[in-house]
Amino acid sequence: MSEESNIDIYRRRFLSGTATAAAGLAVSPGVLLTEVAHAKPADEAVTSAVRWGMLIDTNKCNNGCNDCVTACNEEHNLEGFGRPTTDAQWIRTVDLKDKQTGNVQTLPMLCQHCEHPPCVDVCPTGASFKRDDGIVLVDKHICIGCRYCMMACPYKARSFVHETLHDQMPYSPRGKGTVESCTFCVHRVDEDMQPACVEACSANDHNAMTFGDMNDPDSSLSQQLKQYSSRQIRADLELNTGVRYRGI
Amino acid sequence: MLKYSLITLIFSLLLGVYTPGMAADASSDENTSGPFIPKAQRRYSDTQGCVEPTDEMRTNHMEYILDQRDATVHEGIRTKQYSLTECINCHVSAAPDAPHADSEKHFCNSCHTYAGVTIDCFQCHADRPVKSRFQPLSKNGGHPVNTAGAPVALTAEQPQVLANEGIGNE
Numbered sequence: 306m307s308e309e310s311n312i313d314i315y316r317r318r319f320l321s322g323t324a325t326a327a328a329g330l331a332v333s334p335g336v337l338l339t340e341v342a343h344a345k346p347a348d349e350a351v352t353s354a355v356r357w358g359m360l361i362d363t364n365k366c367n368n369g370c371n372d373c374v375t376a377c378n379e380e381h382n383l384e385g386f387g388r389p390t391t392d393a394q395w396i397r398t399v400d401l402k403d404k405q406t407g408n409v410q411t412l413p414m415l416c417q418h419c420e421h422p423p424c425v426d427v428c429p430t431g432a433s434f435k436r437d438d439g440i441v442l443v444d445k446h447i448c449i450g451c452r453y454c455m456m457a458c459p460y461k462a463r464s465f466v467h468e469t470l471h472d473q474m475p476y477s478p479r480g481k482g483t484v485e486s487c488t489f490c491v492h493r494v495d496e497d498m499q500p501a502c503v504e505a506c507s508a509n510d511h512n513a514m515t516f517g518d519m520n521d522p523d524s525s526l527s528q529q530l531k532q533y534s535s536r537q538i539r540a541d542l543e544l545n546t547g548v549r550y551r552g553i
Numbered sequence: 554m555l556k557y558s559l560i561t562l563i564f565s566l567l568l569g570v571y572t573p574g575m576a577a578d579a580s581s582d583e584n585t586s587g588p589f590i591p592k593a594q595r596r597y598s599d600t601q602g603c604v605e606p607t608d609e610m611r612t613n614h615m616e617y618i619l620d621q622r623d624a625t626v627h628e629g630i631r632t633k634q635y636s637l638t639e640c641i642n643c644h645v646s647a648a649p650d651a652p653h654a655d656s657e658k659h660f661c662n663s664c665h666t667y668a669g670v671t672i673d674c675f676q677c678h679a680d681r682p683v684k685s686r687f688q689p690l691s692k693n694g695g696h697p698v699n700t701a702g703a704p705v706a707l708t709a710e711q712p713q714v715l716a717n718e719g720i721g722n723e
Contacts, residue, residue: 350628436629444626445677473679475638480677495629 345495356420356439357489357547358519359503360529363412364552365513371398373413373514376505380490381477386468393464393479395487396502401553410553413502413514416441416462416487417538418547424454424463433484439519439547440491445483454484459539462486489516489547519547588667591660594643604634611664637678647682654680 345351377383377396385392396415402408422441424433432447433454443454443463455463463486466479473479476492490500498504503514517526529535535549596602603610605617621635633639644660645651652658654675657666661680665672 345629347631347633350624350630434627436627438629442626446622446626470677472683473677475641475679475683478677478679483677491629492631495631 345497347495351436351438351495353437353439354520356519357418357494358439358517358526359418359489359500359548360515360526360535360551361413361548362513362515362551363410365511366398366411366413367511368400368409368411370411370511372505372509372511373502374398376501377415377487380474380501381479382472382474384470388467391465391467393466393485395462395464395485412550412553414460414462414538415502415548416458416489417460417544418487418489420545420547422544423457423459423542427453427457429453436491438494440489440494441486442488442491443484443486445478445480445485448483450482450484452484458486459542459544588663589658590663591644591646591658594646637674641679642682645681647684651681 374396381395383393383395396413398411399414401410401412403410418435418439418441420435420439422433422435424441425435427433429451430447430449432444432449433441434444435441450465452465455461455465463484465484466481469481470479477488479485490498490502493500499507499516503516506512506514515526515529517524519527519530521527522531530549533551535551536553537544537546537549538553540546593602597604605613610617617635618637618640621630621632621637624630625636652662654662657663659680661672661674
């Protein structure tokens, strides 16, 4: 009997070892688990046939993990000036603490790319706008820096650039006196790539973020939204956010 | 009367001094041919240097850039022909010591200083080619100068795209 149980233990170890190795292969760094299947020619305008969205599984967000934030800061060269209250922040981690049990959850908070964005409603110049494919942006050529949109956003998703900037990325122009926020990495999305945060999350084997087309019932995002219960933050405002959360 | 004659005298003196000066400036312009304009990195095609004939670009480049700006920001149209990023990729050196937009040696600023026109494009936009982590798929019009890191194998259609842009002719 004792021999048999030892063999069982060895078998179990072997199986679990191979399973881990297989899992490691399946999500090796840099490999995208879900490809965005919407090739758009460069000379064609975006259409409302697509609505880009994101699902964040907060159960997979480890406390203290900051990979999505780091990736965003690197991608858009969001340098800090040692002023945490006003430094630009396109995505941040928020800790939710259940006061009764002491349980702490971490979740990334970014522009929720609402279907009915309050920032667009209040913008006096039309700089704040929603693209046809659902991505909410600031046209900084038109922005006068009044910051109404920052007051209107229930998610505190927007930042104002207070400092003169240098070394901006060619695909991510940023400048003093304008408001900015998460663009869903629109420069990547237009090239059929995933946002930098999503790519970093899956490259580091967390796989907490899924990006895709909410209008396409076959997309990985739509499938997951159908299968699992998810929530919009401040759903009571009826903004129909493009970013949904699981596990909160 | 003395006052008026003095003023007339001063005016005539000023004119007298200034007119030959203007003439001298005009003649020196012909010699140095205006501002120093850095050479572009590559040609658009065999017959054409820039994306439109040079005279047209010198007169109307701002119109092309403005139209492209709205198309890109609002509609996600990312063609390369009139893209400001591609202007910079071709007209400004990628060397680490390449001039910034506030230098008179920068392609844009060389002319704009000469013409006395202040532009604010580069308060936000990159004024030099930047190597970045982001490498777009070139089938949608990627940035050949921006490719950083390991070389990526060309897809079937890429050589044709590059040839169309005159990159392969170098």
